[in-house]
Amino acid sequence: MKFSTRFAWTLVAFGAVSSSLITGCGKRDIEPHSSVVVEGLESQELASYEQFKTSVVPILESRCALSCHGVPVADYDEFIHRSENAGFFYFPVDPLTGRIPADDATMTQAFHVTRGPVGEGDGHGGHAHSRVAYGEGTAFSPLLRVPLAGDQGGTPHRGMDVFNSSADEDYRVIADWVDTELALRPVAHAELPHEQAVFRDEILPLLVRNGCFVASCHGPLVFNDMKLAMPMPSPDGKFDPKRDMSRAIVATNHKIMLGVKSRFANLGGDLKLSRLIVKNLPLELGGVHQRGGNIQFFDSYDDPDVQTILKWLTLEKKALAAKLKSRDKPILIEDIGRLQGVAFIRGPRHQPRRFFEFDQFWPGSDIIIAPNARGATTTGVKRDPFNLTAGLHPDGPVEIQSFDVRYDGRAIVFSMRDSAERGFRLYEVQLDNNLKYIADSLREISHFADRLDDGTLIHAIDPIYSPGPNDDTGTVLDDVRVSFASNAAGTYTPSDMFGILGEADGGDNGTIIDSQRPEAAGTFDGRRLYVVDGPDKGEWRKIVKHTNDEESVVGAKLQLDKPLAHTPDRRTVFMIEQTQASNLSSFDVWRCVPSKHEDLKQAFTETLRRVTFRAAQDRRLSMRSTGEVMMTSVRNMGFQGDRPVFNGAIFRMMAGGFDYHIQGGNRARYPIYCDSRELPQGLEVRMGTDPRNYSGGGMLMLADHGFGIHIEPENPVDDIPLSADNDVLGKPLKPASRRYLPATAPFFPETGQQAITHTGRSPGGSYRDPFPLPDGTILVSRAVDEVNHLDPNADPDWDIYRISFSGPMQNRRGDAVANVELAKVDSGATTDSAEYWPRPIIVRLKEKPKTHQKFAPRTDGKKPTLVDGVLRMPEGLPGEIECYDYPLLQSFLVNFAPTGARDFKVGLEGPTPRESDPDHMLRYVRVIAQVPPTRDEVQPISGDGAEADPFATAISKGVHTRKLIVSEIPLEPDGTFYAQVPTEVPLIVQGLNHNKMAMHSMNRWFYLQPGEKLTFSIPRKIYPHLCSGCHGSLTGNSYETMGPPDVVSAASQVMATWDPVAKRRRAAYSGGESSADHISVDxxxxxxxxxxxxxxxxxxxxxxxxxxxxxxxxxxxxxxxxxxxxxxxxxxxxxxxxxxxxxxxxxxxxxxxxxxxxxxxxxxxxxxxxxxxxxxxxxxxxxxxxxxxxxxxxxxLGATFLGGHSKGKQPGAPLARRETAQ
Structure with a gap:
């Protein structure tokens, strides 16, 4: 059930409303119905209808209609059918009297909407809009529970508490009518399955005992994935799940505890590693860090509560196994999570390739499978490995780039090319029960042309399996889609850094030391260095000698041609010049549905869909248990705060490309995060690397997304001069959150004789391609000897290893991985070849098969249709952006770490008041679309003289591409805006002052799918309650972290979207329907x-x-x-x-x-x-x-030479204005 805060109507003549509607709640004087027939009602419903008219209607009129839920009769039908009002509780009233008209047509309308659908459920897992919980106890009906005070068992109500207790006379009147309704429709309940009964009778009391239902921990208003449905208060103080929870609430909590979004129960592997257990164990006994602490819940795995949870999870695993099938055959429970073998690529050691470069052809690789005997470990293989793909390319050697193993372990999709004249293509093979190739099962999945029109090779790389379109339950393991990266869209983008950033760790006036700049000695000889922050900001010098720092072993010691005025300290941030541009073909995410029939090319053509639209780089796909596709997504648009921006962070998106959103690594010191994959405990393993690397390797890190933004030591991208000792020039750093825990931690030291670095010299060797197993170990490829990632002649000897943990995997501070053990996989190690890209062959569980999709509200009746398992609106339909607080949003995009006060750029109205200077106060936003550049447009041009820019192109003597202004929108006083935007094109937003000068620019392109609603930020009123625990307080003071929840102001009812005069939703501000209507500046x-x-x-x-x-x-x-x-x-x-x-x-x-x-x-x-x-x-x-x-x-727009288009609107012409939606 939904209740809205929108003021649905205003009384035309307030004095016409009887005072009894305000203060009296007696029975209404309505003539008894004289007929035995009322249109729209069954005969058995008449008694309930009469009771509703005489008893319930007066309460609705006096306590609900006036402020929230009443809508004038003349507007009601149109109002209730708007998409934004669907499901909310509104009933028709006469605006002159405030009463529900007494005619049967209107009264039955009110009767039906108050009762809601008559299906079983209570809004907590049953019918979402039901206001009477049929089949449940009276008190569980949302009509009674939502307006009830919270301490009496009420649930959040934006209209605040209507009934202070269940003894309220009006509450009892409504309860009597609900009883009548429940008696009309008795529901016979079947016995719960055994595992669900155990959950109800043993797990729910356990959760109550451990305080999990405390509102600030896992109540309905918290900002985490475990939002439990609350029980009713126990009248005797003793929790009874059969009495204090409805069946629907039990079912909802059952789903939540297993993982409605991210996975909490590791049913596909070691149950002891389930997130719902390890988050509550002491670290030294196998726990992982929890923001609320780890010592107040379970003592150890022997704790009776842990044993109870394991008992329940064992039953859940058995029940799930009974549903799994593949190739129309059941899956054995003992096969779930059992390591049947390890597959990997064996190829030549010499195959240097930078992260975004694919035109080089390095033949000689194949997929090798090392089968495991039943019960064997990865290091104790009892069966000989074999070459899976050797017989699939009889015409000569091939190059295999990557592959994935299907959920059932009986198919492999891989990316392969057979010549330098043809790009990588996707293929699939089927495996038998011995993991051998099934004859004639090889088939090509992708069917692109060989080249783009401009001659660029088309590649399809990084394939992964994802849940298929015909399996809503996630139990049919061979029903799959294939997601992959491809450059088939024909767009191009800068793919390397515009400058190399560093942050000083010491030195003297003539020398800068940076312990985290691990390039080999001599790399920067002769290059220019620019100080972009600190005491010598604005100065530049030439590096005359680059050596490695003795203390850190790998760090840079940069000798300058002349001394600086000040000794470098931790505030000193510098940029080393890049002398060459790298504008490459850009990769987007695509997907298709492999056909099980003969016409594979037709299946590819019919199901192929480009998913991301950014003219940037999207690479290295993986799946999150939420059902979202994760990938490395690069932003590289220019500079911010005098620093070049190059950031390959981990992003995620819902089904079909909806809700493109950051997952981790935003503005990190590592240029690229990749290979982000979940461990059973819910943590993620990632690799940090550099686009310049030839080796394919980097460093490994552990990440906990739940800890929010990371404060990174030694990060030159941020504005925090922070060292590994967490101090700023001797002063302790104070995070703005009450309990700060690092979000990422390295597996191995990044300085010293055994340093593992993300680029440059890595004396301790290197790692790549991490993949977690369901037993908590990690398969990885490791080069033991020193690697110089930037040396194209280096030939690292990659071998397959397994990482395990002899004790807690995190240290006490959470800033390093602990107790790491390495074991070589015997069959995955040779000296003359490289072994990499290890993948387990196991039966693994699917991720969530269906994900949430948000569509913009529409008045034209258009609705999304299901296309290959994803809801889609018609092509070309505009999308809408709803930003609930742009000043708040930009303050985090500028200062993303949870430290310091936020500058809202709104003068005195911000959390820390600033001077009200109109040149520095946000008044507008500008929506900008990129015109994706062609290959010719991004070719570097030869410059003349000292001012030649290495990044100059035909478009610009600089780093920017062509852009168009979609719209310039006034910010509402509450900082909100609502805009209609084109879809399937790259977009950014700028914040403007009163002269429409940009005060802030986003630095990562985003996009919308047709008809999508994309939401940014949250209102600052609810920030303290929902966000400050991870992101810190707005003032920078940790003691101001928490605040009361604002349940009155709904996030969707803001000034940009709601017209208080017309009492309806505004239409989105539009800059035009096509690019011809957008503004170009040439x-x-x-x-x-x-x-x-x-x-x-x-x-x-x-x-x-x-x-x-x-x-x-x-x-x-x-x-x-x-x-x-x-x-x-x-x-x-x-x-x-x-x-x-x-x-x-x-x-x-x-x-x-x-x-x-x-x-x-x-x-x-x-x-x-x-x-x-x-x-x-x-x-x-x-x-x-x-x-x-x-x-x-x-x-x-970047001061480009070429504009977005040559014949657009004249600059300065008025943009389209917004009209109230009709």
Whole structure:
């Protein structure tokens, strides 16, 4: 059942409402029904109907209609059928009297909606909209429980408490009517299955004893995946699950404890490793860190409560096993989680390849299977390994990139190519019960063309199995989809860092030491270094000698050509120049449904779907137990805070590409996080690596997503000068959360003689391709000897190992993995070949087969349809963004770690009041769409002279691509906005001040599916209750972390989406239906005419008035004179293109551009000091408002030479306005 806070109606004449509606709750004076027939009612319902009219209706009118649930009769039918109102409790009223009209048609309408559907359930696992819980005790009906006070057993009600206790006279009247309804429809209950009965009778009392139902732990308002449905208060103080919980509540909690979202019970492996157990055990006895602590629940695995849980989980596993099948045959329970063998790739040791480069062809690899004898361990294989794929390529050697094993362990999908002239393609083979290839089962799954029109090879790589379209229960293990990465969309993107960041750990005026910069000695000789933060910010030097630091062994010791003014300290952040661009074909996530029939090409064509749309890089797919696809998703759009942004974080998305969202690694010091996979305990193992690496390896880390944002030591990307000792220049760091625990921890030391590093020199060897097993161990590929990841001539000897843990897997502080043991898999180790990409052959459980999808509310009646198991709206349909607090959102995107106060950029209205400077207060947002560049457009162009930019292309003398403005939307006073946007295109959002200058820009492209509703942020009113436990307080003070929940203000009822005058949902702000309606700013067509009209009379490159500026549109080799002038460097000899004299191109910021300060005649945020404050330029005839806006937009879009399109709207033309939805 749903209750809404929306004010559905306003009384036209308040005085017309009788005072008895406010204070009296007696029976209403309605004539008894004289007929035996009421349309829409069965004869047996008439008595209940009469009772409803005379007893319940007066209560609804007096206590519910006036403020929340009444809707004027004339508007009711249209109102109730809007998608955003579906399921909420509304009934028709006369707006003049506040009463429900007495005619039978209206009264029966109110009767039906108050009762709700008559199916069994109570809204806690039964029918979602039922307000009478048929088949349950009276008190469990939502009509009674939702408005009841919380301490009396009520559930959250946005209308607050209506009944203070169940003794309230009106409560009793409604309860009497509910009794009547329940008697009309008795429900016969079957006995619960044994495992569910044990859960009810033994597990639920256990949870009550251990305080799990405390509202702040696992109550309905907490922000975690275990939100339990609450029991009614026990009248005698002794919990009785049969009395204090309805059957539906029991069923709901049963599902939650197993894992409705993420998996809490490890039914596919060692039950002792289930998250619901290990999160509550002491660390030293096998537990893993819990934010609430680990010592107040279970003493050990021998604790009687743990034994009870294991007893229940054993029954659950047995019940689940009885449902599993594959190839129309049942799965044996003893086969679930049993390691039947290990599959891996054996290939040549020499096959250097950077992370995003795939055109090199390294033949000579095959898939090897090492079968396990029943009961054997991975290190004690009793059967000889064999080559699975040797007979599948009789025409010569091939290259196999990666593969995945199906859930039943009887099929393998893999990516293979057979020549340098053909890209990787997907194939599938079937295995028999001995894991041998079934004859003639090889089939090609992907059927792309060989090349794009521009000649680029098309690849299909990183395939994984995911739950199939015809299995809603997740029990048919051979019903699958295949998700994979491909560059078939034909887009291109920068795929390496624009600069290499470091953070000083010591040194002197002429030397900088960075212990976490592990490149080999000499790597940076001769390169320029720019100090981007700290006491010497703005300075640059040349590195004359790069050696390795003696103390850290692997760290960098950078000798400078001349001393700095200050000794480097932990505040010193620097950037080393990159001298070469890497613009590569970009990979998106795709999926298809392999056919079991003959016409495989037709099946591929009919089920193929591109899932992500970002013109970036999406790689290394994996599955989360929630049913979401996870992948490495790179953002690389420019600079932020004077730092180049390159971040390959772990992202996740729901079925079919919906709700693209960060999972972990945002703004991390490791350029790339990949291979994120869940362990049985719910933790994740990941690899940290670098796009420049040739080896394929990196370092391993353990991550707990539940701990939120990580405070990373030695991270030059953030603004925290934090060392491994957790201090800032001798002062202790104070996290803004009450109990901070690190979200990630390395498996092995990253400095010292045995360091395992993510790039550069790794003296302790390296790791790659981690894959957890259901027994808690991890298969991994390991190179034992030192590896230089950046050496293309290095030939690491990768072998297969198993990682296990001899004790707790986390240390007490949670900042390192502990008790790691390594064992070589005998059959997965040779000296003349490399063995990598290990995968267990086991029967494993499917992830959640169906995931949540959010669609924008519609008034045209269009509804999603099921396509290959995923709900879809028609192609081309716009999506909608609902942002519930943009100032809050941007404050976290700028300062993402849980430290310090948040700057909302709203002046005095923020959590820490700031100066109310209109130039620095958010007033608008700008939605921007990228025009995906072509191959020709991203080719680096040869530059002339000292100011040549290595990242310049035909699009820009800089790092940006072509963009279009979709819309510019006023922020509502509460910081919200609601926008209609194009779908299946890359989008970002900028926050603007009163002059529409960008104060903040997102740095990662996102996208929407057709008809999707994408939500950002939450209202700041509910942040303290839902988010501060992980993300810290808004003020930076940990004692202000928690706050009271705001149950009155629904997140969906904000100023951007709700019209309080019309009492209805607003339509989304729209910038137009197609790209032709969007605004393009092209330098020659839009900016140069302004320069011609207002500037070149002085700034023609000659005479003192020109001030050294030539703003004429004379063509040059690649651009024009004016364009190159505006991109001039502040210090040409520095080569620092992040420090341009007139504009901040790297960050795309007009607010930080001296050109705009000069034109406006006032200081903004440019680093230079304005020499003519208070004097706008040019004088006396300055730029018009529209001309200023054009220049602002041009810089904020990245100061590109080419605009989004050549014939778009004129810059400065009004954008589409929002009208109230009709």
């Amino acid at each position: 330098f020659r067509n839009d900016v140069q005419p302004i320069l011609d009209a207002k500037c070149i009379s002085c700034h023609d490159g000659s005479g003192p008035e020109a001030a050294g500026m030539d703003l004429r549109g004379t063509p040059t080799k690649h651009y024009t004179v004016a364009y190159e002038t505006l991109h001039r460097l502040n210090q040409p000899e520095s080569g620092n293109h992040a420090d341009k004299r007139f504009i901040n191109e790297r960050e795309g910021s007009a607010l930080e551009s001296s050109l705009m300060e000069k034109i406006l005649g006032r200081e903004l945020d440019a680093p230079q000091t304005l020499d003519t404050p208070g004097v706008p330029h040019p004088a006396p005839e300055g730029l018009t408002e529209q001309e200023l806006l054009t220049l602002t937009r041009w810089i904020d």
